[in-house]
Amino acid sequence: MAYQYEYPRPALTVDCVVFGFDGDGLQVLLIRRGIEPFLGAWALPGGFVHMDEDLPEAARRELEEETGLHDVFLEQLATFGTPGRDPRGRVVSVAYVALVRPDQHPATGDTDASEAAWFPCGELPGLAFDHPLILEAALERLRGKIRYQPVGFELLPKRFTLSQIQALYEAILGRPIDKRNFRKKLLAFDFLVPLEEFTSGSHRPARLHRFDRRKYEALVRRGFLFEL
Amino acid sequence: MAYQYEYPRPALTVDCVVFGFDGDGLQVLLIRRGIEPFLGAWALPGGFVHMDEDLPEAARRELEEETGLHDVFLEQLATFGTPGRDPRGRVVSVAYVALVRPDQHPATGDTDASEAAWFPCGELPGLAFDHPLILEAALERLRGKIRYQPVGFELLPKRFTLSQIQALYEAILGRPIDKRNFRKKLLAFDFLVPLEEFTSGSHRPARLHRFDRRKYEALVRRGFLFEL
DNA sequence: TTGACTTAGTGTGAAAGTGACACTTACGTG
DNA sequence: CACGTAAGTGTCACTTTCACACTAAGTCAA
Numbered sequence: 324m325a326y327q328y329e330y331p332r333p334a335l336t337v338d339c340v341v342f343g344f345d346g347d348g349l350q351v352l353l354i355r356r357g358i359e360p361f362l363g364a365w366a367l368p369g370g371f372v373h374m375d376e377d378l379p380e381a382a383r384r385e386l387e388e389e390t391g392l393h394d395v396f397l398e399q400l401a402t403f404g405t406p407g408r409d410p411r412g413r414v415v416s417v418a419y420v421a422l423v424r425p426d427q428h429p430a431t432g433d434t435d436a437s438e439a440a441w442f443p444c445g446e447l448p449g450l451a452f453d454h455p456l457i458l459e460a461a462l463e464r465l466r467g468k469i470r471y472q473p474v475g476f477e478l479l480p481k482r483f484t485l486s487q488i489q490a491l492y493e494a495i496l497g498r499p500i501d502k503r504n505f506r507k508k509l510l511a512f513d514f515l516v517p518l519e520e521f522t523s524g525s526h527r528p529a530r531l532h533r534f535d536r537r538k539y540e541a542l543v544r545r546g547f548l549f550e551l
Numbered sequence: 552m553a554y555q556y557e558y559p560r561p562a563l564t565v566d567c568v569v570f571g572f573d574g575d576g577l578q579v580l581l582i583r584r585g586i587e588p589f590l591g592a593w594a595l596p597g598g599f600v601h602m603d604e605d606l607p608e609a610a611r612r613e614l615e616e617e618t619g620l621h622d623v624f625l626e627q628l629a630t631f632g633t634p635g636r637d638p639r640g641r642v643v644s645v646a647y648v649a650l651v652r653p654d655q656h657p658a659t660g661d662t663d664a665s666e667a668a669w670f671p672c673g674e675l676p677g678l679a680f681d682h683p684l685i686l687e688a689a690l691e692r693l694r695g696k697i698r699y700q701p702v703g704f705e706l707l708p709k710r711f712t713l714s715q716i717q718a719l720y721e722a723i724l725g726r727p728i729d730k731r732n733f734r735k736k737l738l739a740f741d742f743l744v745p746l747e748e749f750t751s752g753s754h755r756p757a758r759l760h761r762f763d764r765r766k767y768e769a770l771v772r773r774g775f776l777f778e779l
Numbered sequence: 780t781t782g783a784c785t786t787a788g789t790g791t792g793a794a795a796g797t798g799a800c801a802c803t804t805a806c807g808t809g
Numbered sequence: 810c811a812c813g814t815a816a817g818t819g820t821c822a823c824t825t826t827c828a829c830a831c832t833a834a835g836t837c838a839a
Binding site for chain 1: 784785786790
């Protein structure tokens with residue numbers, strides 16, 4: 324008991340909602356808690372903020388420690404601090420949203436101390452603390468974000484087909500999108516580069532594309548709207 | 552020195568960016584600090600979070616204590632926690648945006664201990680801590696928010712003219728808007744109720760309107776887009 | 780080898796929405 | 810009663826949106 328303060332202070336944590344896309348549905352990365360409270364329950368990766376680290380740093384550190392993920396897209400979501408949200412006492416948590424590409428995914432369950440696993444957004448297990456609330460807010464944010472900037476950069480592999488990016492949008496928005504209109508609109512932005520490579524598989528090969536990062540970032544700075 | 556913890560904890564504060572509209576430009580409510588650090592400097596109203604109160608509660612309490620404002624629209628903005636942002640040590644601050652109507656405005660400088668005053672957004676004094684950063688984020692949020700929901704409800708008096716709401720939009724967006732197109736679009740949403748009352752002054756009287764709260768909220772829930 | 784299956788890829792036309800634009804109305808003031 | 814000032818109002822060209830159906834190219838199995 325080494326730290327004393329004149330007034331009581333809440334504990335401060337960070338939690339991360341990690342979204343991934345497997346080509347079909349949107350997924351969330353959860354960890355199984357190895358300590359009380361909620362021992363054995365699934366929860367968002369996260370933990371206590373150190374005194375000398377910035378908030379995004381703390382989020383990245385916890386993410387790496389608990390899931391092995393690093394160098395991911397990270398964005399602050401909101402802060403949750405209702406008294407009683409943590410049975411250990413007053414704990415305020417700054418929530419982050421992380422987006423990871425398939426090539427960055429850790430193999431499910433391969434981290435040392437804690438167990439981590441991807442869950443489809445629609446089939447989540449019961450979650451510890453107020454994490455269902457945080458997750459709901461994260462989904463809402465993602466649905467909002469996708470309207471004014473393509474999130475494909477962060478969720479798709481470096482090379483992808485137009486069908487993949489459409490499937491991603493359909494997964495996030497939760498409704499089907501017309502193929503021709505979608506492509507027309509997407510290509511009009513001119514930040515996709517068609518490659519001379521094609522998928523191979525059991526059907527007609529699809530042309531691969533990549534993002535033109537410079538054009539995309541220029542557009543984002545100018546502020547653009549991508550409605551569907 | 553009554554409170555002891557096994558690990559060190561940051562202090563937790565809330566800060567409020569309070570926007571008002573005086574019919575001409577966008578204003579921000581600031582207080583003059585009565586204690587160190589930054590004694591005598593202008594700053595956002597805010598203060599330490601109590602152990603038993605929720606974050607929005609803390610923001611409302613500090614707002615009332617320091618500016619006399621109550622029952623205002625309040626929305627969480629973001630959390631600022633970079634080490635070194637407060638010279639007293641590690642202090643993490645949850646920032647809120649408040650929108651107040653002119654009829655809720657306190658008279659400038661009328662609170663007891665601290666001095667409060669409205670400043671036009673373009674002519675702000677130097678601010679304490681990282682408050683310039685917070686303010687910039689709040690303005691950005693307001694500009695974003697206005698695109699998908701009219702903020703007039705919270706910033707305009709109960710009865711207002713179409714010219715007033717247009718002036719508000721022009722103040723926030725920082726550019727002129729065509730009068731006819733603006734009215735056409737705004738009225739098409741059908742959440743404004745024309746009243747049989749008119750302004751009086753030295754020109755042609757303008758018809759007053761009010762919001763139809765029910766229709767407005769129904770629209771917000773359905774999600775609508777209000778581009779200009 | 781060929782036919783069945785599956786996904787990729789492509790254009791048009793009708794309808795709605797956007798944005799530029801100028802004059803008349805109605806009051807207060809001197 | 811003339812002037813100043815802000816309120817209020819409609820049209821048209823252009824752009825954007827949305828609905829919609831077939832052909833192309835590969836795999837696989839009989």
